[in-house]
Amino acid sequence: MSNSSPWNHLEEWRHYSWRLVHKAAKTRKGPLRTPVLATVDGGRSSVRTVILRDVSLERDVLILFTDARSSKVAQLEKNKKSSLLFYEYVKNLQIRVNGEVTVHVADSVADSYWKAVPARSRFNYAARLAPGTVLEGPGDGLSEAWRNDISPEESEAAYENFAVLVFRARRVELLHLHPQGHRRAAYTRTESGQWEGCWLVP
Numbered sequence: 001m002s003n004s005s006p007w008n009h010l011e012e013w014r015h016y017s018w019r020l021v022h023k024a025a026k027t028r029k030g031p032l033r034t035p036v037l038a039t040v041d042g043g044r045s046s047v048r049t050v051i052l053r054d055v056s057l058e059r060d061v062l063i064l065f066t067d068a069r070s071s072k073v074a075q076l077e078k079n080k081k082s083s084l085l086f087y088e089y090v091k092n093l094q095i096r097v098n099g100e101v102t103v104h105v106a107d108s109v110a111d112s113y114w115k116a117v118p119a120r121s122r123f124n125y126a127a128r129l130a131p132g133t134v135l136e137g138p139g140d141g142l143s144e145a146w147r148n149d150i151s152p153e154e155s156e157a158a159y160e161n162f163a164v165l166v167f168r169a170r171r172v173e174l175l176h177l178h179p180q181g182h183r184r185a186a187y188t189r190t191e192s193g194q195w196e197g198c199w200l201v202p
């Protein structure tokens with residue numbers, strides 16, 4: 001393993017990993033685009049795959065979209081503590097992020113992201129009943145209007161179910177598996193926005 005590898009330099013490794021996450025959101029490609037979001041459901045954990053929609057490197061914020069009626073939203077409204085788990089299998093890099101989520105529905109944050117959601121993608125928020133509702137048979141829960149080319153005006157009906165999850169990162173843990181020596185590091189974000197890191201036994 002070369003000494004110039006990013007995982008041999010504490011601060012550089014965090015920047016490197018954060019840049020990879022940012023790139024996945026921007027290019028809409030690669031395994032880092034679909035992390036696992038964990039929430040607390042009463043006394044249990046609850047996990048699901050989500051799509052990473054946006055990243056602010058300056059504010060250490062990650063953006064996800066969901067249906068405001070989904071279970072995860074109810075869970076986050078009770079307990080905003082949450083985690084995101086990323087695995088980049090080509091680079092053998094695991095990224096664990098702990099943070100807090102604020103839910104935005106029908107406000108200026110939701111509004112600004114909604115404008116960029118194409119009409120054809122708005123069906124994700126358009127089921128007649130809440131996600132997770134029991135059906136009599138197989139189905140996607142959508143009304144007939146969504147099966148054809150829906151106009152931007154008609155697609156506006158889904159806005160009321162559209163939620164933006166703003167995930168503020170507080171702690172990041174990195175793990176790189178390598179035959180010549182694994183590397184693990186943890187970083188905590190201070191109130192002033194600085195990151196303090198340390199190496200850990202993998």
Ligand SMILES: Cc1cc2nc3c(=O)[nH]c(=O)nc-3n(C[C@H](O)[C@H](O)[C@H](O)COP(=O)(O)O)c2cc1C
Binds near residue numbers: 049070072
């Ligand atoms: C590849 C993939 C991407 C997904 N992306 C999202 C997403 O961006 N937002 C979302 O709410 N659900 C997404 N889902 C569905 C969730 O995994 C989950 O099934 C759904 O949101 C209901 O979760 P909940 O009942 O815990 O709220 C995705 C599923 C897969 C397989």
